[in-house]
Amino acid sequence: MTIRSEPDRSRRDPGLDAIVRERRHLINLAYRLLGSLAEAEDAVQETCTRWYAMSRRERDAIESPGAWLTTVAGRVCLNLLGSARVRRETYVGEWIPEPLPDGTAADPADRVTLDESVGMAFLVVLESLTPAERVAFVLHDVFCHPFADVAEIVGRTPAACRQLASSARRRIRAARPSPAAPAGRSAGVVRDFKRAWEAKDIGALIALLDPDATAVADGGGLAATFPRPIEGAEQVARAWVELAHRRPGTTVLLERTVNGQPGLVARQDGAVVTVFAFDVAFDVAGDRIKRIWVIRNPDKLRHWGAVP
Known part of the structure; x- marks a missing residue:
């Protein structure tokens, strides 16, 4: 300084x-x-x-x-x-990290720029880093701050911060071996998933899911949801068909942008009660959903109240 x-x-x-x-x-x-x-x-x-x-x-x-x-x-x-x-x-x-809609805040000065560095898949991987790794990586690789400046924040030498960022990069690459599908194609997969879910078509749901697909839910103890991750395409599909049967008739599923990527929201009696974020992996044989994040904690949905 x-x-x-x-x-x-x-x-x-x-x-x-x-x-x-x-x-x-x-x-x-x-x-x-x-x-x-x-x-x-x-x-x-x-x-x-x-x-x-x-x-x-x-x-x-x-x-x-x-x-x-x-x-x-x-x-x-x-x-x-x-x-x-x-x-x-x-x-x-x-x-699960707090999901963001388009135009998060009324004041433009408070809005988060929605790009790949706020994608839910990316943020979830960042959660696996140590605090020092996360700060070094985000400051240097995302915001392009030199390691000399990062060192002043982290309280380590520039060389040590360079190693922290390098370690973070390796862990991020290992956690995300498959590239994400382009947004336009992801939107099509999410739209097909919505239709299959509404039709309670378990076969169509399985076809849209990666065989090793996982679904994770966050209710924070404030909203009912499945307590542990669901693993495997068939298990996820069956869980979503069960959700369709349980969903109140007043609930409406809408396609919305979640952290800059295609997603879904469930609205009940005019209020958003659930946000669904998706990780759609690129595959030459057909893009498939690898991960679904379900956010139901009302404390994390406060910015979704005014979303049309």
Whole structure:
């Protein structure tokens, strides 16, 4: 962090402009680091609070407020990642990152840019990394920060941060050996899945699923769902047919974008009660669904209330 020896007192508080200008970047960074928009918003708020906790003289002495904000936000997220691991040990059932619709926030400064780095499959893999690996990888590989800057956030040498990012890349490649199908083709697979589900056609569902397909649900103890992952195409298909039989008549299935990828939402009495995210793998013989994530925890669906 560069400090000017003689700050220019005549200019306005640079932090206010920086916060306005950098808020979306900070939200995007924090969401990718934490997998939770609620926690990302809290991390950015804490970053801003720390800025204004300094005196005007101290703030004026910071040459690059944007770099300072990024550094502090990264450290806040690193601390939260460490405590999150402890909290998730007592989480009821499986923990899945918070799903995002298009246009997540009313304020454009709070919106997360939906690209491949927020795809549900990618975020789930990031959950398997250590906090230091995740911070080093996201900052360097996703946001292109040099390792010297990453080192200041992680508290290790640039060489050590380079090794952390390299380790993260290897683990990500190992966890995702099959490339994702293009969005247009994924949308077609998800649409066919929806039709087969509504028709309770177990054969059609099995044909759309990879033989080793898995389905994971997150209710957080606040909504009923299957407690353990379901494995195998036939088992997943049978579970979805059973869900179709149990689904209330007022529930409507809609095709929607989930974290930038084709997905489904279930709406009941005007409210979104379930979000389904899909990992559709590219296959020359036909694209198939490898993973389904089912998010029912209402705390993770608060941004879906206004989705048409």
